Amino acid sequence: MTDRYEGLPPVLRELxxxxxxxxxxxxxxxxxxxxxxIYIPRKPKPDQDIPRRCGMDVARAFARIRGGEEVEIPNLxxxxxxxxxxxxxxxxxxxxxxxxCTERWVRSVRSRERNAGxxxxxxxxxxxxx
Numbered sequence: 001m002t003d004r005y006e007g008l009p010p011v012l013r014e015l016x017x018x019x020x021x022x023x024x025x026x027x028x029x030x031x032x033x034x035x036x037x038i039y040i041p042r043k044p045k046p047d048q049d050i051p052r053r054c055g056m057d058v059a060r061a062f063a064r065i066r067g068g069e070e071v072e073i074p075n076l077x078x079x080x081x082x083x084x085x086x087x088x089x090x091x092x093x094x095x096x097x098x099x100x101c102t103e104r105w106v107r108s109v110r111s112r113e114r115n116a117g118x119x120x121x122x123x124x125x126x127x128x129x130x
């Protein structure tokens with residue numbers, strides 16, 4: 001049996017499940033707030049950001065599962081943007097703006113790339129007796 005939410009980050013999976021299995025609300029949330037840390041009001045009102053940008057149904061469902069919390073909304077294009085991040089020059093802020101991701105993600109991708117080829121701190125010395 002395949003997982004219908006395979007590859008969906010946990011916070012988006014929770015939202016989709018709360019909305020009766022529909023992922024549309026989670027995808028709208030990613031489009032509007034992906035890469036941002038947002039506060040989820042316990043009692044959403046029509047003039048607040050989430051209801052205005054994602055709809056009252058999404059806001060109410062999110063409030064039921066995460067109301068009163070600050071939540072980081074993931075971006076879904078992470079793997080695709082890694083290659084572009086590594087090819088783009090500029091500060092983390094500039095690259096994040098160009099690629100539509102967070103500065104934290106840019107720093108993380110760059111750090112992983114730098115550390116991927118690291119040599120051991122204390123390499124073994126060749127045995128002089130051989």
